[in-house]
Amino acid sequence: MRDREIAVEQQHLDRVYHRLEEKLAEAEFILSDASRKAFVGTPGALAERDAQVYRAGRHLQRLNNEFEDFLFGRIDLQQPDGPEEDGFPSQTPLDPADPAVAETLHIGRLGVLDTEYGPLVIDWRAPAAAPFYRATPLQPGRVVRRRVIRSRGRRVLGVEDDLLRPDLEPVLDGEPLAVVGDGALMATLGRARSHTMRDIVSSIQQEQDIVIRAQAAGATLVTGGPGTGKTAVALHRAAFLLYQDRRRYAGGILVVSPTPLLVSYTEGVLPALGEEGQVAIRAVGSLVDGVEADSYDSPEAARVKGSSRMVALMRRASRAALDAAGSPAELRVSALGEVLRLDANALRNLRRSILGNGATPINLLRPRARRLLLDALWSLLLRTRPRTGDRVDREQQQRERETFDDHVGDDDRFLAFLDAWWPALTPRRVLATLRDPRQLARQARGSLSQQETRLLAASWRHLDDTGRGSLTAHDVALLDELQVLLGEAARPRAREVDAADLLTGLDEVTTFADRTRRGEREPAERSEYAHVIVDEAQDLTPMQWRMIGRRARQATWTIVGDPAQSSWIDPAEAQAAMDETLGAKPRRRYTLTTNYRNPAEIAEVAARVLAQAAPGTESPRAVRSTGVHPRFVSVAAEAEVGRAARAEVERLLAEVDGTVGIVVPMDRRGEAAGWITGLGERAVALGSLEAKGLEYDATVVADPSGIAGESEAGLRVLYVALTRATQRLTVLSGPLDLPDAAGVPALLHE
Numbered sequence: 001m002r003d004r005e006i007a008v009e010q011q012h013l014d015r016v017y018h019r020l021e022e023k024l025a026e027a028e029f030i031l032s033d034a035s036r037k038a039f040v041g042t043p044g045a046l047a048e049r050d051a052q053v054y055r056a057g058r059h060l061q062r063l064n065n066e067f068e069d070f071l072f073g074r075i076d077l078q079q080p081d082g083p084e085e086d087g088f089p090s091q092t093p094l095d096p097a098d099p100a101v102a103e104t105l106h107i108g109r110l111g112v113l114d115t116e117y118g119p120l121v122i123d124w125r126a127p128a129a130a131p132f133y134r135a136t137p138l139q140p141g142r143v144v145r146r147r148v149i150r151s152r153g154r155r156v157l158g159v160e161d162d163l164l165r166p167d168l169e170p171v172l173d174g175e176p177l178a179v180v181g182d183g184a185l186m187a188t189l190g191r192a193r194s195h196t197m198r199d200i201v202s203s204i205q206q207e208q209d210i211v212i213r214a215q216a217a218g219a220t221l222v223t224g225g226p227g228t229g230k231t232a233v234a235l236h237r238a239a240f241l242l243y244q245d246r247r248r249y250a251g252g253i254l255v256v257s258p259t260p261l262l263v264s265y266t267e268g269v270l271p272a273l274g275e276e277g278q279v280a281i282r283a284v285g286s287l288v289d290g291v292e293a294d295s296y297d298s299p300e301a302a303r304v305k306g307s308s309r310m311v312a313l314m315r316r317a318s319r320a321a322l323d324a325a326g327s328p329a330e331l332r333v334s335a336l337g338e339v340l341r342l343d344a345n346a347l348r349n350l351r352r353s354i355l356g357n358g359a360t361p362i363n364l365l366r367p368r369a370r371r372l373l374l375d376a377l378w379s380l381l382l383r384t385r386p387r388t389g390d391r392v393d394r395e396q397q398q399r400e401r402e403t404f405d406d407h408v409g410d411d412d413r414f415l416a417f418l419d420a421w422w423p424a425l426t427p428r429r430v431l432a433t434l435r436d437p438r439q440l441a442r443q444a445r446g447s448l449s450q451q452e453t454r455l456l457a458a459s460w461r462h463l464d465d466t467g468r469g470s471l472t473a474h475d476v477a478l479l480d481e482l483q484v485l486l487g488e489a490a491r492p493r494a495r496e497v498d499a500a501d502l503l504t505g506l507d508e509v510t511t512f513a514d515r516t517r518r519g520e521r522e523p524a525e526r527s528e529y530a531h532v533i534v535d536e537a538q539d540l541t542p543m544q545w546r547m548i549g550r551r552a553r554q555a556t557w558t559i560v561g562d563p564a565q566s567s568w569i570d571p572a573e574a575q576a577a578m579d580e581t582l583g584a585k586p587r588r589r590y591t592l593t594t595n596y597r598n599p600a601e602i603a604e605v606a607a608r609v610l611a612q613a614a615p616g617t618e619s620p621r622a623v624r625s626t627g628v629h630p631r632f633v634s635v636a637a638e639a640e641v642g643r644a645a646r647a648e649v650e651r652l653l654a655e656v657d658g659t660v661g662i663v664v665p666m667d668r669r670g671e672a673a674g675w676i677t678g679l680g681e682r683a684v685a686l687g688s689l690e691a692k693g694l695e696y697d698a699t700v701v702a703d704p705s706g707i708a709g710e711s712e713a714g715l716r717v718l719y720v721a722l723t724r725a726t727q728r729l730t731v732l733s734g735p736l737d738l739p740d741a742a743g744v745p746a747l748l749h750e
């Protein structure tokens with residue numbers, strides 16, 4: 001029966017490929033026709049060609065991409081009882097007792113119509129496909145049978161069915177409906193993992209589908225324990241939004257991930273869903289163009305740098321940076337036969353009044369600085385003149401003032417003074433001023449303790465004057481804050497330029513293709529987005545929320561996270577920052593409840609840490625079990641940890657087909673990389689914070705109490721580390737973990 005059913009699906013797939021080939025030929029024709037039109041050479045023909053080539057190219061690219069296993073599902077439906085409900089096809093059958101299948105739909109990554117415009121394949125994101133994901137035996141709606149089709153290229157390899165109405169004995173074309181296979185989902189979950197995440201388009205579960213298709217307006221907040229599919233759901237939601245409103249979202253969706261590792265792990269998912277280059281996925285340390293976080297802060301430094309206390313500090317630091325070394329103490333110019341001098345005190349007062357209430361970015365105040373300096377010099381000049389008692393000729397004075405401004409304002413000495421006194425500040429330069437502990441203490445004015453001041457200054461000690469040097473994700477949020485306070489730094493100019501000269505009209509001469517490409521292929525250049533998706537949101541600090549909020553002023557949001565996995569020390573502070581960022585936007589909340597990653601045996605061990613890390617939090621329900629319990633290994637001396645770790649990784653490499661990760665405290669990353677050298681690409685070593693969001697076939701969690709002791713959030717970080725494996729887990733303890741006779745460390749006792 002299985003072979004017969006495979007043959008049925010093969011027939012359908014053949015039809016689909018035939019139709020796709022016709023579409024490909026059409027696209028190729030449009031491409032070659034368009035390039036012929038290019039010879040016409042008129043501006044009109046050029047724009048038309050651009051548009052055609054672009055669309056045809058995209059079409060080709062998508063067809064080629066989606067030739068791989070793009071047909072994956074089928075539903076057999078009963079008669080509908082009426083019109084659509086809530087935009088989805090009716091969920092309730094007309095006659096619960098009618099066993100006939102009235103309609104069969106095939107579901108794939110892309111919609112394909114036959115020549116009569118009948119659907120051969122329905123895009124998984126279309127409302128008609130929703131029942132494929134939503135139907136359950138308890139609420140089958142119209143779905144009698146759900147079939148997952150496994151294919152590679154043009155060959156159907158297998159089918160797995162769920163019968164949703166076992167009470168019905170359904171028939172299709174007069175024959176009893178065949179039902180073969182079991183557990184398509186289980187087969188997917190048991191599959192070996194690689195270093196890149198796969199899409200879950202053929203097995204999205206009901207509670208996940210509801211989130212993926214939720215309305216975009218306002219903010220969608222999703223919580224759920226480890227492995228419940230939050231990341232997967234967030235990415236599929238991006239694809240769904242693009243399908244639903246491409247005009248609005250093409251190039252306009254930003255996904256913020258906690259680490260570059262998680263970015264590269266997830267980057268392949270959207271292209272596999274046919275959305276190449278449409279969504280910007282960026283690590284939180286890469287959100288500021290031209291800056292890339294490449295190191296980590298100690299938990300203590302992170303705590304200070306991430307806190308909202310930094311807002312005031314950055315404000316003061318940016319003002320004070322104007323005074324940094326090299327700022328001239330006096331201004332001396334000669335004009336109309338007089339030597340005019342502004343002393344340090346006068347300059348200080350002047351600077352204060354230029355800065356005003358701080359609402360205008362400092363770099364943009366340079367023209368104002370120039371004007372007020374000239375005013376002050378002019379007043380000095382007037383004071384040198386004898387009082388005549390005559391009525392001042394206002395027009396004459398006006399003319400004199402203009403001559404004075406031209407003369408002094410263009411004077412090289414005056415301009416050199418202005419450049420030094422009101423220098424163009426960059427965020428990096430300002431941050432670099434704070435590496436000096438005395439300067440930092442002055443600006444922090446009691447908001448940092450002595451120890452915090454030392455800690456921060458030390459973390460920036462390696463920066464040079466211009467702020468070059470390694471940065472952390474927390475520094476990047478500070479740079480973004482500074483960017484707002486400073487504004488764009490105009491290059492110091494010898495002459496102040498008429499604003500009209502700045503209009504280049506560049507936008508007017510771009511072609512249609514340029515504009516489309518800019519919008520669609522280079523989302524990295526955007527500074528604001530239409531929809532922002534935050535992954536691992538529990539880890540964002542208040543300063544990072546502010547940074548992301550600036551890119552989402554008009555945006556709708558999807559925010560996924562798990563408070564129990566938070567490595568941020570003060571979750572309440574982060575929650576308040578999120579609330580402030582979202583403002584009055586309406587929120588809808590969802591919880592995902594099933595753990596698709598960890599087998600029950602691993603989830604059970606992780607739950608022991610969860611009980612200490614976040615008492616009262618419920619573990620998600622693990623959906624499968626492997627019968628293999630985690631291994632506990634302990635060594636008697638710290639010096640033996642490395643050797644034992646290597647042996648465990650080797651053992652696991654032999655036991656699983658996919659990847660093996662060893663997770664250690666952040667400060668043992670280097671060591672751990674050494675332990676596994678030469679074991680090949682399937683094995684990787686990770687610091688505890690780097691393991692966020694990733695998964696491996698098997699993991700070794702080494703030095704658990706070291707991880708738990710890293711910071712006040714250490715137990716939550718250990719919980720993250722323990723929930724990364726899809727098949728096997730080894731917990732490796734040293735003497736400091738206080739393992740019992742069975743090797744179970746004290747932290748993991750029941």
Ligand SMILES: Nc1ncnc2c1ncn2[C@@H]1O[C@H](COP(=O)(O)OP(=O)(O)OP(=O)(O)O)[C@@H](O)[C@H]1O
Binds near residue numbers: 723
């Ligand atoms: N419906 C599904 N079908 C198949 N696989 C699924 C499904 N849902 C989730 N998975 C798989 O479960 C694993 C965990 O998913 P994901 O990483 O999205 O979870 P998460 O909630 O983000 O986890 P964490 O909080 O630990 O980062 C992934 O391998 C994902 O592909």
